[in-house]
Amino acid sequence: MMSDGENKWIGERTIRPDGADKVTGRAAFAADTAMPGMIWGKVLRSPHPHAAIRGIDTSKAEALPGVKAVVTAADIVDFPFDTPVPLGIQDMRWMCRNVMAREKALFHGHPIAAVAATSEAIAAEACALVEVDYEILPWAIEIEDAIKPDAPILHDFVKFDGKPSNISGKLEHVKGDVEDGFNEADVVIERDFTTRPVHQGYIEPHACLVSVAADGQTTIWSSSQGQFMVRAMTSMLTRIPQSKIRAIPAEIGGGFGGKTIIYLEPLATILAKKSGRPVKMVMTREEVMRATGPTSGSKSTVKIGAKRDGTIIAAEGTFYLQAGGLPGSPIRGATACAFAPYDIPNVHSLGYDVVCNRSKVAAYRAPGAPIGAFPVECVLDEVAEAIGMDPLELRLKNAAKEGTKAAHGPVYPVMGYAETVEAALAHPHSKAPLGKHQGRGVASGFWFNAAGESSAQVNVTEDGNVVVTTGHPDIGGSRASIANITAELLGIDYKRISVLIGDTATIGFSNLTGGSRVLFSSGIAVTESTGKVIDTLRARAAKIWEIDVDAVIWEDGEARPAGDNAGKFDPLTLEELAAKANAMGGPIGGGAQLNTVGAAGGFATHVCDVEVDIDLGIVRVLRYTSFQDVGRAVHPDYVEGQMQGGVAQGVGWALNEEYIYDKDGKVDNPGFLDYRMPVCSDLPMLDAVMIEIPNPLHPQGVRGVGEAPLVPALAAVSNAVYNALGIRFDSLPMSPPKVLEAL
Amino acid sequence: MAKIHVSTTINGEPEEFLCAPDETMLDVMRNGLGLTGAKEGCGSGDCGACSITLDGTLVCACLMLAAEAEGAEIGTIEGMAEGEALHPLQQKFLEMAALQCGICTPGMLVAAKSLLDENPDPTETEVRFWLAGNLCRCTGYDKIVRAVLDTAQDLRETA
Numbered sequence: 068m069m070s071d072g073e074n075k076w077i078g079e080r081t082i083r084p085d086g087a088d089k090v091t092g093r094a095a096f097a098a099d100t101a102m103p104g105m106i107w108g109k110v111l112r113s114p115h116p117h118a119a120i121r122g123i124d125t126s127k128a129e130a131l132p133g134v135k136a137v138v139t140a141a142d143i144v145d146f147p148f149d150t151p152v153p154l155g156i157q158d159m160r161w162m163c164r165n166v167m168a169r170e171k172a173l174f175h176g177h178p179i180a181a182v183a184a185t186s187e188a189i190a191a192e193a194c195a196l197v198e199v200d201y202e203i204l205p206w207a208i209e210i211e212d213a214i215k216p217d218a219p220i221l222h223d224f225v226k227f228d229g230k231p232s233n234i235s236g237k238l239e240h241v242k243g244d245v246e247d248g249f250n251e252a253d254v255v256i257e258r259d260f261t262t263r264p265v266h267q268g269y270i271e272p273h274a275c276l277v278s279v280a281a282d283g284q285t286t287i288w289s290s291s292q293g294q295f296m297v298r299a300m301t302s303m304l305t306r307i308p309q310s311k312i313r314a315i316p317a318e319i320g321g322g323f324g325g326k327t328i329i330y331l332e333p334l335a336t337i338l339a340k341k342s343g344r345p346v347k348m349v350m351t352r353e354e355v356m357r358a359t360g361p362t363s364g365s366k367s368t369v370k371i372g373a374k375r376d377g378t379i380i381a382a383e384g385t386f387y388l389q390a391g392g393l394p395g396s397p398i399r400g401a402t403a404c405a406f407a408p409y410d411i412p413n414v415h416s417l418g419y420d421v422v423c424n425r426s427k428v429a430a431y432r433a434p435g436a437p438i439g440a441f442p443v444e445c446v447l448d449e450v451a452e453a454i455g456m457d458p459l460e461l462r463l464k465n466a467a468k469e470g471t472k473a474a475h476g477p478v479y480p481v482m483g484y485a486e487t488v489e490a491a492l493a494h495p496h497s498k499a500p501l502g503k504h505q506g507r508g509v510a511s512g513f514w515f516n517a518a519g520e521s522s523a524q525v526n527v528t529e530d531g532n533v534v535v536t537t538g539h540p541d542i543g544g545s546r547a548s549i550a551n552i553t554a555e556l557l558g559i560d561y562k563r564i565s566v567l568i569g570d571t572a573t574i575g576f577s578n579l580t581g582g583s584r585v586l587f588s589s590g591i592a593v594t595e596s597t598g599k600v601i602d603t604l605r606a607r608a609a610k611i612w613e614i615d616v617d618a619v620i621w622e623d624g625e626a627r628p629a630g631d632n633a634g635k636f637d638p639l640t641l642e643e644l645a646a647k648a649n650a651m652g653g654p655i656g657g658g659a660q661l662n663t664v665g666a667a668g669g670f671a672t673h674v675c676d677v678e679v680d681i682d683l684g685i686v687r688v689l690r691y692t693s694f695q696d697v698g699r700a701v702h703p704d705y706v707e708g709q710m711q712g713g714v715a716q717g718v719g720w721a722l723n724e725e726y727i728y729d730k731d732g733k734v735d736n737p738g739f740l741d742y743r744m745p746v747c748s749d750l751p752m753l754d755a756v757m758i759e760i761p762n763p764l765h766p767q768g769v770r771g772v773g774e775a776p777l778v779p780a781l782a783a784v785s786n787a788v789y790n791a792l793g794i795r796f797d798s799l800p801m802s803p804p805k806v807l808e809a810l
Numbered sequence: 811m812a813k814i815h816v817s818t819t820i821n822g823e824p825e826e827f828l829c830a831p832d833e834t835m836l837d838v839m840r841n842g843l844g845l846t847g848a849k850e851g852c853g854s855g856d857c858g859a860c861s862i863t864l865d866g867t868l869v870c871a872c873l874m875l876a877a878e879a880e881g882a883e884i885g886t887i888e889g890m891a892e893g894e895a896l897h898p899l900q901q902k903f904l905e906m907a908a909l910q911c912g913i914c915t916p917g918m919l920v921a922a923k924s925l926l927d928e929n930p931d932p933t934e935t936e937v938r939f940w941l942a943g944n945l946c947r948c949t950g951y952d953k954i955v956r957a958v959l960d961t962a963q964d965l966r967e968t969a
Contacts, residue, residue: 082904089912090900092847092887096913099846268947270851270859271913320849320913321947352852543910543948704907708949712910715950739856739945747941747951752934 076554076561077767080704083547084566085318097274097290097317098349105276106135108331108338108348109190111180111197112358113172116424116732117206117219120168120179124198128182131196133189135342139180140169142337144304148224152303155296155579156430157328159303161393165427166304166333172201173221173392174426175733176357178330183338183346206424206732207233210366210387213423221392221422235394236420238402242474248381248413252372254453259368260442261798262781263725264389266361267431268716268744271320272352273359277335278345285312285336290319292326292540293579298571304333305340315570316540323716324430325360327581356737361726362431362438363388363396369405369442377456377464379447381413382406386439388420391427396420400435400515403475404778405443407513408484408670409465414474424732430581432716433514433774437781441799444510444782448789458509458786459497462672463488483696483760484670487511490756491672496692504679505689506791511672512778516771517582518666522575523592525553525600526656531642533557535593536569538577539585543712543773544705548586549593551701552767556597558624559641575660583771586701587762588663594766599657607651608639665764669775671695673714673783679791684807686722686788692754693779698762698770710755710776717780719745723800818879820845821889829876836860836871838879839886847887847916851945858944861917861924862886868924870943887916890923899923899961908957910948918944922958930966934959 088094125137143163146152152159163169168177180197184190205219212218213233220231227234249255275289285307291297294314302309319326331348339346350359365388372381384405388396398418406414416439451458466485472478491497491509501507524536535553539545546566554561568574577592578584601621608626609616612635620629625638648655676690693710700706723743727735736742761768781799789795794809813828820843829838839845839862851857853872860871863885864878890897899922902908909915918941925932925940932940937958938951946954 080905080907083907085912086904086909087896089909089915090896090903090919091891092845092916094912095846096849098850099840101841269911269913270857270945270947271849271911272851319911320851321911323947349850352854352857544907704953705910708907708910708953711950711952712948713950716947738854739852740854744945744947745950746943746945747955748935748938749942750938750951752955753950753952 074555076551077701078703079551081547081551081561081702083544084550085541085546094318096271096320097276097288100276100288100317102276102278102345105345105347106183106185106342107187107190108181108183108335108346109187109194110178110334111194113168113175113177113179115172115201115203116175116208117204118172118201119204120170120172121200121202123180125180127196127198128193131189131193133185134182134193135185135344136183136338137180138334138337140167143167143333144306145169154299154303158395161395161427162300162328163304165393166330174424176354176426177392181334181338183342208424208728208732210364210389210421210423213421221424225422233422234419235390235422236398238398238418240402240414240416240475243413245381245383245413245415249372252380253375254450255370255372256446256449256453257368257370258442258446258797260445262365262438262441263799264361264364264425265720265724266356266742267323267325269321269323269325272350272355273330274349275331275335276345276347277332277339279336279339283307283311287312287314287332287336288317289332290317290326291329292319292322292542292581294540294571295576296327296579297329297332300329301332301336305336313570313572316568319540319542322542323432324434324581327430327579330359352739353737356742357734358426360429360431362434363390363428365438367442369446371446371450373450373454375454377454377461379409379411379465382411383415384417384439384443386418388418388435388438389425389428390420390422391425392422393427394420394422396428397435400433401439404436404513405439406474408467408511410467410471411465411474416474432713432777436512436514436778437717437720440512440778441781444779445785445795448786459488459492462511480667481760481763482668482670483758486758486760487670487672487694487696490694490758491674494692494756496674496690501676504681504791506677506787506789508675508783508786508790509673510779510782510786511670512775514583514669514775514778516587516666516669517584518588518663519578519584520576520662521588521592522577522660523589523596524574524656524658525593525596527600527641527645529645531645533564535564535566536574537589537593538569538574539580539589541568542580543709544702545585545589547705548701549589552590552593553597556594557641558622583669583773584666587666587765587769587771590765590767590769591663592659592661595659595661596657600655603655603657604644607644607647610651611639611647612636667762667764667770669696669771671775671779673779675783675787677784677787677791679788679806681810684803684810686801686806688718688751690751692756693776694756694758695772695776696760697757697772699759699768700757701767701769703757706757706772707755709773711753713776714753714780715745715750717777718750718784721781721784721799721801723802725800814877816877816880818882818884820884821886831877833876834872835874835876835879838876839871845886845888849913849916858921859914859917861920861944863920863924868921887920890919897923898964902957902961906953906957906960908949908953914944914946918946918954926962926965930962932962
């Protein structure tokens, strides 16, 4: 059912199913769970940024009264370096070393051992009693230091051009011939840029509670973006079969990609197994900042050539991204998304993955894409100025559209990029006057959007109401959208529908909440499941009326006779059919377990106004409007929420957020006071303009909306600062000290 | 170290507990009293997820020693609704989708109620500065600020 103006529930701002629990403090997040006999786990972390581990002596820790178990890397399954073990986009070779240092500590904060004890205080005391024999090694934190010829090498097995190197991966996209293109250009602009690593910044630290029963049945409550990911990774690191692990998704207090991998779960599982007691582990904020996420810092060079009329003829980008202590930075997102909004005949995009002595990066909202888009969108701003063209008109002239072959390979389906630029051009914001020290910037961005595995079960209760279960953790209101879709399909009030997230034992496999996949994929699974329910309801009515099932339609929450039989029988409601369910063939329900396809990319264009306080160097965002092709806004509040949240994170990345390392290679700002995310008084209202170009490959027209809104924000802010000051900042963040220095 | 006996009032009900001298109010609430609505996001008073009121004043429970609750009146998110009747702020947060993941929501609501108790007619700027100690990473604050302003207006009109 493609939605249109006739919809009753799709597009409605309904109350979310999990709302009442969340405003009353009842919602159970991972750290809110407890069990009888529960003990506490704590992690001992490396005090060094780079050190070989020559030996670990846990005997004193084990002897401390109250200590029930200790684990080290020796307890965790080892995946040797020479054989890749992919799991989704991760590799278990890196994962086994990230949850617990094996040969080496690779960053300050790297887990070395974990202890479970009867109190948190005793566990912490025991950690201090673990004796580790470190051989301290030279380290490299920044990209420049990691790729210079005499850099300390993190991993002997990593080779680049046949030599030991910290460059652990390379990705290239080529379209046409950029040299020919640059030769044809009237204007060529080339600039260098840097961005700093930024943390996902979820307010809920990682937490889990694990119980291992005497028969080996393992139950994990944890905060993650994927209970099936938790089950699979924990199984692989502990050799407990997946059938014996029940991973229960707690309510999740933000993730933004950072909870698409595990940290504590395998440690708590082994501690629980060894001690025979349920083990709870909760990270402190400092641990979150030192040892989880963030996304990569980067250095890049972007060169763009255009003709006088505004035709972009060639574009070249080279992107170095920090991976942290183990390989795997989001170079795919950077290299592909950087140029994706544009139809450019000649493109060369090149990405390098660089290991360095920082915590291993994790996905962060459109991983890599903001890093790729920032330099490109800044250079485009300069190109527009050089040829005397409005920066939005330049983007519109070169906008990719349906049928455009992207440099990263695909030919675009129906998409609404040009519409976002047109909407920005037509919006009053773009014409509003600006004052002294004020400026306006624009930028665009792209994110792939994912599809993949999704399962759903739709059951009709005996009293004629409905329970829907899906398998993706709800991180931003997806249950509300699923209620809208189910209500629309069944023709009943959304309040009669409960929506739950199943655990690994109660719902079929579903890929993690990531890639902006959830409503796309679960929308298809729920539509198919609900379709089966409706077919059953029609069949039951047909049986009661003794007519052919094809002569029964489902409309407005009831079965009605149609065709020649129209009006011959009184309609049968969902309640009436539910009451007769057992007499007419049994319980009514339908499920689907699918590998969904047909996701379509998301495009956004942002307009940002700033004012610079030239005495303090503070950049204040005065007004911000984002324009996005959202496919179909099944629940507009939560689509706008994604757009606004993405913008806020981008403003933080552009203006303040960065990791600061001290001279000893340690994170110097592992807390919210010094790692400065936007607070309420930093931001204005964030206007979100939803443009609905339905995805024809989705029953409700859905395309992912969660990640694209972060992508343009860095450059939109930067271009606004340029417009205000006439100074271009090629390095983020544009923090007050940096701005003051430039002034 | 001997534990301290504390007699206090939480959400209008008498409460007694034993705590270590260095134990925070947040830890006692969450681990001892079953009041897990307040969250620990930072443990350093920077995020506001553990916001409670102490004798009517907005504080971070992670920065308060549990022993300081002696003889005091504590208010938490668990005491905000009256039975099944949500406080107007809670209802408005639902209606205006002023939450995404919901981890900051209890603290945000306690802080917002504390604002409206003190200032029933706040400007947008006053709301933004009052809530500047409550971090939200999901929403960009837009819908939260609108919900607080809208509730304030409703309360003034029905007062």
